[in-house]
Amino acid sequence: GQQVMQIPQYQHVQEGEDFTTYCNSSTTLSNIQWYKQRPGGHPVFLIQLVKSGEVKKQKRLTFQFGEAKKNSSLHITATQTTDVGTYFCAGRRNTDKLIFGTGTRLQVFP
């Protein structure tokens, strides 16, 4: 079945450093979504990528969808303590169900 893997599992950074999490699928995806979950909270939608090679930015966050539509990345520039949380990618193949990655937990030290 379809699998979505994320690396790294954990990342600790100093405030101001950059952060990147990578998402890889075993199959070609029709689209990919990214969610953020604060500690003790629930997942909150960040963005959806649909096109091959697509790049989208939200302030300090940059999202990319690979050319082959099998991988994606989320890059945060100059992290802040408010970026703390777990970031999940979630991929969909055709009209199938969304499959969530295992998540990357980000800790930011002031």
Added chain:
Amino acid sequence: NAGVTQTPKFRVLKTGQSMTLLCAQDMNHEYMYWYRQDPGMGLRLIHYSVGEGTTAKGEVPDGYNVSRLKKQNFLLGLESAAPSQTSVYFCASSYANNEQFFGPGTRLTVL
């Protein structure tokens, strides 16, 4: 608008007991989902529904049943709880296959 609400927030069960988790959404979404979240496992889909009166199995449906009698509600039932069902349960809803809106979660412990 309340968005997606879940009740209860916390529950402790003994092995073999039954319970129902209630999810309600006020966004008129057709699609609703139940996920469980365990450490290191991400979110795994239990069951989902694409409309009132319809349900379908997700990745980990065993030991759970669901019902969608009303468009705004999606119920998750555990007929005979097991310690392996200790988890945090999230309900979500969406308009078709667009972004999913999650509820605050239910933390369930089965002793």
